[in-house]
Amino acid sequence: MDAFFVSVEELFDPSLKGKPVVVGGRANERGVVSAASYAARKFGIHSAMPLRTAYKLCPQAIFVEGHRERYSEYSHRVFEVLQKFSPKVEMASIDEAYLDMSGTERLHGPPLSAANRLHELMKRSTDLNCSIGASTSRLVSKIASDQAKPNGILWIVPGQEAEFLAPLDVRKIPGVGKVTEQHLHSCGIRKVGDLAALDEDFLEERFGKWGLALAGKSKGLDAGGWFDGEVGDREDPKSISHEHTFSIDTKDRAALDAMFVRLSEMVARRLRDHHLYARTLQIKLRYSDFSTFTRSRTLDRATQIDSELADAARGLFHKAWTGAAIRLVGVYAQQLETGEGQTSLLDEGRTEKWRHALEAVDKMRGKYGDGSVSLAAGMKAAFRARVHENPENLPGKDPKKRD
DNA sequence: TCTGGGGTCCTAGGACCC
């Protein structure tokens, strides 16, 4: 989808159309650009750029927080349109999808006319623009759709994959980021064609397993990495996490403790939504100087209970924390299992009680919002965060706030 | 410039087992 978040915002507020719009947060907040309108991009603004930098480049831009629920809803509408074209659809992210079109020629005709009809139906059904790349591999189709933006279609004729890729910068290959790009440049490799011309053994020696995959990609093959397997058979998530960057770095032990509880609750809630149990719990700490540390622990027994995750998270935190001011904390559930596994008789009663309590809690959260119920420590987190960011929120000043 | 939040995949060392 083209400038997806911005385009959805425009549907709800047409006055934004044609203006420099930045989705991601207010101009003076800690955070980065999630999406920028094409008008904003003219000023040099792009996604992942710090909001404060974007503001300096274009102070007159309109900064909006964004609405995740709306994007999810529209993502689902997009998915429904795509399903009309192939039974094998894979949403690769909220605004990007792959369709396996093999065997649909009789129904949709040759690639270009199928792409055309999809393009038109997408516009009619969702009022949103997309770009389409068509080819014999996911890799080439993805790159082709990038080249087709905005609002375009690009079909790479079978056999022409390598020719299409050859003049492009190596950075265009998904998986080649800043670091790999620098590494490749230092070897004198700048274009995909340079890569394709190299000896596979050289690449493997220099870049390991990844080098071998790169050799394949440079020729347009879905070799290794993300593109393995059939289109559309992604299963359960492999990890579930939440993290929080404080608007002001903090050393407040109770506030940090409480934030770990709150994040653990959010993770546990989503584990239950997915009917999954976590065997490994990881935390992340980021200090003021941006140095980042992770600590993890594998639990005796997989769990989806708020307090068990929270206790483990706080335990890891206390062991690792230097006492210095902290910018970010995070909680990650990994090694997800579909059952909790062997439970000792001793644990069973306790676990059962929690299960009932949490069922009720989840129902209330569904009805009254996520903030409606929390472990006592989680409530403290919300409260302390409010006071930390605005001392006016201290209780006693206003009887209503004290409640 | 002053750096979010949600993910996936890969590497590498050490413990431990046979």
Next chain:
DNA sequence: TCTGGGGTCCTAGGACCC
């Protein structure tokens, strides 16, 4: 007595994607 080779699990870190 002076040390193999294979495997798996655990932990920490990092590149990368949207």
